[in-house]
Amino acid sequence: KQWYQRRVRALNPENMGHCIKNLAKYLKPGGYFLFRDYGRYDLAQLRFKNGRCLADNFYARGDGTKVYFFTQEEMDKLFTEAGLVKVQNTVDKRLQVNRARQLKMYRVWIQCKYMKPHSS
Numbered sequence: 001k002q003w004y005q006r007r008v009r010a011l012n013p014e015n016m017g018h019c020i021k022n023l024a025k026y027l028k029p030g031g032y033f034l035f036r037d038y039g040r041y042d043l044a045q046l047r048f049k050n051g052r053c054l055a056d057n058f059y060a061r062g063d064g065t066k067v068y069f070f071t072q073e074e075m076d077k078l079f080t081e082a083g084l085v086k087v088q089n090t091v092d093k094r095l096q097v098n099r100a101r102q103l104k105m106y107r108v109w110i111q112c113k114y115m116k117p118h119s120s
Helices: 013-026 072-081
Strands: 003-005 032-038 053-055 058-060 066-068 085-098 103-115
Touching (some): 032 072
Antiparallel strands (some): 058 066
16 A cells, blocks of 8 residues: 655645645555644644734744644545545544643644545
């Protein structure tokens, strides 16, 4: 089986669909596209200060890199419009505790697995 795993969070949201369509072209029929990235309202998103938001849910970090926070619906739309079939699309919510610093961190990830269908 063929697998692709890519991070698209740093792309401008306007370019994400184009990127996924291009990657889907290179998948063999029956190949999978794996996706795991930040979900909406992850701790990393909630920590951003004023002035860091470039667009809805799209932020610039202090080092100049950019990050987007996804929803299941957005990812489903992007992958199905690229001709891929949903195998899995879930939200992974976790509470991580830093015992030394007594911090509770609520993390949210979107995990997707989409397949390129076999030719009919």
